[in-house]
Amino acid sequence: MSSLSSNGIAAQLEDVHKDYHMGSQVVKALAGITISFQTGSFWAILGPSGSGKSTLLNLLGCLDRPSKGRYLLSGHDVSTLDDDRLSDMRLRHLGFIFQSFNLLPQSTVEENIQLPLYYLGWNAADSAERARDLARKVGLEERLRHRPMELSGGQQQRVAIARALANNPSILLADEPTGNLDSATGKEIMGMLIDLNRQGKTIIMVTHERTLAEYASHRLYMKDGMIERIEGGDSSC
Amino acid sequence: MLSKYVREIRLGINNLLLHKLRSFLTMLGVVFGVGSVIAMLAVGEGASQEALERIRKLGSQNILISSAKSIEEESATNVRIRMSVYGLLYEDERRIAESFPSVKNTVPVKEIRKQARLGERSMELRVVGTTPKWFDLVQRPIISGRVLLPRDFEAHGNVVVLTEHGVRTLLAGENTVGQTVRLGSEYFEVIGIVQNAGSIGGDIQTPDQEIDAYIPINVARERFGDYFVKNVAGSETREKVELHQIIVEVKSVDQVEPTAAGILAMLKRFHKKEDYRVSVPLTLLRQAEATKRTFNIVLGSIAGISLLVGGIGIMNIMLASVTERTREIGIRRAIGAKKRQIVLQFLIETIVLSTTGGLIGIGIGLLIPWMITLLAGMPTVVNAYSLVLSLGISMGVGIIFGLYPAVRASNLDPIVALRHE
Numbered sequence: 001m002s003s004l005s006s007n008g009i010a011a012q013l014e015d016v017h018k019d020y021h022m023g024s025q026v027v028k029a030l031a032g033i034t035i036s037f038q039t040g041s042f043w044a045i046l047g048p049s050g051s052g053k054s055t056l057l058n059l060l061g062c063l064d065r066p067s068k069g070r071y072l073l074s075g076h077d078v079s080t081l082d083d084d085r086l087s088d089m090r091l092r093h094l095g096f097i098f099q100s101f102n103l104l105p106q107s108t109v110e111e112n113i114q115l116p117l118y119y120l121g122w123n124a125a126d127s128a129e130r131a132r133d134l135a136r137k138v139g140l141e142e143r144l145r146h147r148p149m150e151l152s153g154g155q156q157q158r159v160a161i162a163r164a165l166a167n168n169p170s171i172l173l174a175d176e177p178t179g180n181l182d183s184a185t186g187k188e189i190m191g192m193l194i195d196l197n198r199q200g201k202t203i204i205m206v207t208h209e210r211t212l213a214e215y216a217s218h219r220l221y222m223k224d225g226m227i228e229r230i231e232g233g234d235s236s237c
Numbered sequence: 238m239l240s241k242y243v244r245e246i247r248l249g250i251n252n253l254l255l256h257k258l259r260s261f262l263t264m265l266g267v268v269f270g271v272g273s274v275i276a277m278l279a280v281g282e283g284a285s286q287e288a289l290e291r292i293r294k295l296g297s298q299n300i301l302i303s304s305a306k307s308i309e310e311e312s313a314t315n316v317r318i319r320m321s322v323y324g325l326l327y328e329d330e331r332r333i334a335e336s337f338p339s340v341k342n343t344v345p346v347k348e349i350r351k352q353a354r355l356g357e358r359s360m361e362l363r364v365v366g367t368t369p370k371w372f373d374l375v376q377r378p379i380i381s382g383r384v385l386l387p388r389d390f391e392a393h394g395n396v397v398v399l400t401e402h403g404v405r406t407l408l409a410g411e412n413t414v415g416q417t418v419r420l421g422s423e424y425f426e427v428i429g430i431v432q433n434a435g436s437i438g439g440d441i442q443t444p445d446q447e448i449d450a451y452i453p454i455n456v457a458r459e460r461f462g463d464y465f466v467k468n469v470a471g472s473e474t475r476e477k478v479e480l481h482q483i484i485v486e487v488k489s490v491d492q493v494e495p496t497a498a499g500i501l502a503m504l505k506r507f508h509k510k511e512d513y514r515v516s517v518p519l520t521l522l523r524q525a526e527a528t529k530r531t532f533n534i535v536l537g538s539i540a541g542i543s544l545l546v547g548g549i550g551i552m553n554i555m556l557a558s559v560t561e562r563t564r565e566i567g568i569r570r571a572i573g574a575k576k577r578q579i580v581l582q583f584l585i586e587t588i589v590l591s592t593t594g595g596l597i598g599i600g601i602g603l604l605i606p607w608m609i610t611l612l613a614g615m616p617t618v619v620n621a622y623s624l625v626l627s628l629g630i631s632m633g634v635g636i637i638f639g640l641y642p643a644v645r646a647s648n649l650d651p652i653v654a655l656r657h658e
Contacts, residue, residue, distance in 0.1 A: 063652050
């Protein structure tokens, strides 16, 4: 199935619109976005608040559906899928990294990393092994039994990255991943994302810090629900 | 089927254990609901089985006819009526025995309260004049000696069969059979001892009390006569009663009620006053069973209400829990949990809660009747079906009251849920 999509495009938006109805008013959050995200690229999405970058990320993350237009994720048109199928797309193709980490506070590091595997239906032994491997990858092998509250912010974000990688997603979506961290730790997390990108992972990151955006291979500037300009790369659109 | 949900159940248990006290308190509604249902049913079942057993002992093929002072005569006693004649006659027994082909046996009963004496010991007991057939109808184990036999009637002998309790009080363990006791002014030879029946309550009067002395009815008539003197509040009343009771045994159960109706019609013709009462144990049995059904419906309603309250308690806590765990739901949904997986997660938590509550409730429901029997001596019967039923109902409560919070959790928009503080 994914061989159909091996034309090198991880995600593709075709004239995507998103309207929100606030009472009688219609707010146009996205007003016609057309863009392709190459497999293995690292995108930073920038723009002032209200420019539509969060809406764009939610759409890319299959948490929402476009009002108009097409969205192809790994070759599948997901713009008209029902809730169950969208959940399935998230489960199989996407990994999320949030500003506020969003770990389950009552669960251990190990259980947090295993969460996607739980919904994928992995058995206990396999998912324990996978969780150990991922924890080793993010340098938290010794903390598997700890709870998120016992970890520093940077460590928590590393757990979140391990969790996002658990299902081996085609795209990693990051929403201000360093927003809650001091600059040194933020750099460390960015380094980790760059490493992952070098290993071939497609990453789309929303940020408002230009310095962080410099690490990305492409920069997408949003304004008023539209693409203002694109920097970097060769010529992706 | 259950193994499919092992992971979900484990997850549910883990989540519930995070808030042990809250989970426990939430469970209490179901615990007490189920516990009280089982306990109440056990007590009710015990009581009704006892009542049914008592009635059954009277014999479902029997009809009991007793003498009763008619109402007009009862109210006239304060006028200067000193002598009242009422009740069943020797003639009645003969007539019943001869006119109904469905009647198998009739047993006449005459009751006289007499002072019994042996040496210095004395007690009042009830002397029952009857025939040997009595011992066929009201079967009681013989402890020693023998019961009345036809030859005692032919011999007109002063012989008496005592109940065990009377023997213990009166004879106090002295060599019993063959002993002579005085009843009123007559001397009787003790020929046998029978076991007591449990005291018979209700409105059915059978001469089957704990302290009874059975003598041949012809002897009773000859020695004590048909006249009785009663001292009521200082004034003396004389009564003439021939028979206090007639027990009629009918050949088959389905003939009992028509025969009873026939006897009633016959008595109505031959008695000017209504100085008799006909009771049919079979009818009483049916009534008792109907009462039991009503009782069970009432208990069922109470049970339903208490389980409803328990269920509402669970729903309340689960709704609070859903709000509290909005972010968790958002995280799970973002990672790829489907709506029905969220529904299942929350539903299983409530089912685990209510089922655990149900199991603890069953424990309490077994303990309470056991203690009631132990401490108050009341019979209790725990039915297996009541255990299965209450466990089923408590699981049902979990599903019904868990469904709404669970569906609400699953319908949260993941984007909004993730932003929830």
